[in-house]
Amino acid sequence: MKAVVHVMLKPGVLDPQGEAVRHALGSLGFGGVEGVRQGKVIELDLAGSDAEAAEVEVKQMCEKLLANTVIESYRIEIA
Known part of the structure; x- marks a missing residue:
């Protein structure tokens, strides 16, 4: 199970990481990005x-x- x-x-x-990505995207010509939120994805094989x-159990891990x-x-x- 996963x-x-x-x-x-x-x-x-x-x-701050999301803001850095938003700024970098603007520098690359992607001006329509008004906000970026950066997160993480964790995959667990159970x-x-x-x-x-x-x-x-995964809730307890979190x-x-x-x-x-x-x-x-x-x-x-x-x-």
């Missing part, structure tokens, strides 16, 4: 076949390590 975790900065949190148990829940939000997909 879990995919999407981690993004919460709205209102300054994103043993087992119980999707509900996997989601609970809360303890994968996301800084003070400034980041996350979304889990189980496949």
Whole structure:
């Protein structure tokens, strides 16, 4: 089973990497980009076949390590 975790900065949190990407895109001639938010995607290969148990376990992983829940939000997909 595979879990995919999407981690993004919460709205209102300054994103200097996203701003650097937006500026670089403007320098390359892509002037229509008004904002960029940069995040991360984490793919986990999990043993087992119980999707509900996997989601609970991955949520614990996010809360303890994968996301800084003070400034980041996350979304889990189980496949």
